[in-house]
Amino acid sequence: MVLSFLKTVKSRIPTDLAPDVSRPTVGIIGGLGRMGRWFAKFFQDAGFPVLISDMQTELRPEDLARQCQVIILSLPMQVFPKVVAKLGPIIPENSFLTDLCSLKQSQVACMLECACCEIAGTHPLFGPVEKSMKGRRVALCKGRGKRWFTWWEGLLRKHGAVTSVVSPEEHDRTMAWTQALNHFILLCLGKAMDDHGIDPKQIMALATPSFEQQMEILARLYHQDPELYATIQMSNPYTDGVLETFSQHGANLRKIIKERDRKAFIELFEEVQDLGHTVLLSKKNYVDSR
Template sequence: MDENFRVGIIGGKGKMGNFFKNFFEKKGYPVEVSDVNTTLTNIELVKRNKIILISVPIEIFPEVVKEISSFVRETHWVIDICSLKNEPVKVMKKFLKKGEILATHPLFGPYEEDLKGKTIAFYPVRGKEIVKWFKNLMSSEGLNLVKISPKKHDEIMALVQVINHFWLILLAKTIKDSGFNLKDLIYLSTPSFLRQLHILKRLAKQDPQLYAKIQLENPLGKKFRNLLCRNCKDLAKAFNSEKAEEEFKKHFILAKKVAEELEILLDKIFPEKI
């Protein structure tokens, strides 16, 4: 590995920062980290490393970018991994006048042991060499790379992340309020419901503060939460009405059509998965 390709991770003591520290080290890259409790400062880290990965909470991201902006040179490659892309890209464009810049969003958490088949979204802000290097590196791990604009990314994340997490919290609250014994619920679960419980159990390892930011900082989150709740209310009213069977069949057929489209697309995009 070329010694000039040193990696510096700002926020390297955090969960995702540490994940990428281990990732780059396994790939043979020298890695240094800076964080609130390190002797190495963000500015010193930038001076010592070519590749700068910024892995900090989105609320302090602008502050960090401003702090290092005067020390980023033409030879630097800067990467962010924020879960939202529109505002971070604007910040990087505004303050980082030199170097190559790549906006990314790993669509997986820090506890993944195998990245094969996982997805990482990216958007080239400036420069071509960083994109070529990044795509080759991530592809070598079996990751799926999706190029997408920051605006479109954030719109889709309002459904993929915001509604997914909202649904899981809603499911957990409904289970809790039902009064059922969890062990009985597990023993009597159908295969499909058991899969949902396995997804829900992943929240046990997650950071409430991080999930709160994902849920509340996406500007389109409110729109999709309200849409979900409106649909829940409408369906409950329909299924409780005198025409319940007719209404159920109508909505089930709609769901089947979506499912049929999903079956075709999922088999095409992820042919190795069931």
């Protein structure tokens, strides 16, 4: 399967291709991973020549970096600094380097320190199960340079992506809520159900629509990489603060319920209702702006 995939990539690479900003050669380091494959296919379908380097390929990352104008790092965050430190000095100044990591502060800083080319951070806010870029969110963090960043954002938008440009710090602060806390809640829910011996068939038979949605999201964990989820939880510097805040409010709500403090419960509920209304308005504005 790997050899077949590589042959497909190689067959689409013109042998006489000259460097071209409008149609650059794209290199994906870690291109045999799930997201690496996804983006390799994305670029192939868009008509770009693609080179791939991975542990199973003959093409080394160093050689790829010298041959490609656009270099995408689809790497586990644990090995990211070591790989970038090795490749950075090799990458030509007129090239473009970006990554697909779930965190951005340390990744963008690492690329800026090790390489002299144009740099941006990219976080696709979707997984490799998606069939296209259309309607999917992508976070972009500016690093160095404008020419390639403009090209990259334009390409993503052309293919239907909804891009948001944020600072690396703002990105990671937000990910502590949308990823780390979200995963934390799912893991706690799943573990609690498992420890209590809940029968999935029975609970699905009696599930409300909102709980059924939660169960569907929980079920997606079956296809996810626990190593990646562990890294997201433990590498984001803002996760501890978010989980501490969440735990405090959980303990407070538990106390309110235990003491049967109906007035305090309703006050808390109404506060969250106000937030819910704001979320609905924000979602509407977001949809209208697309």
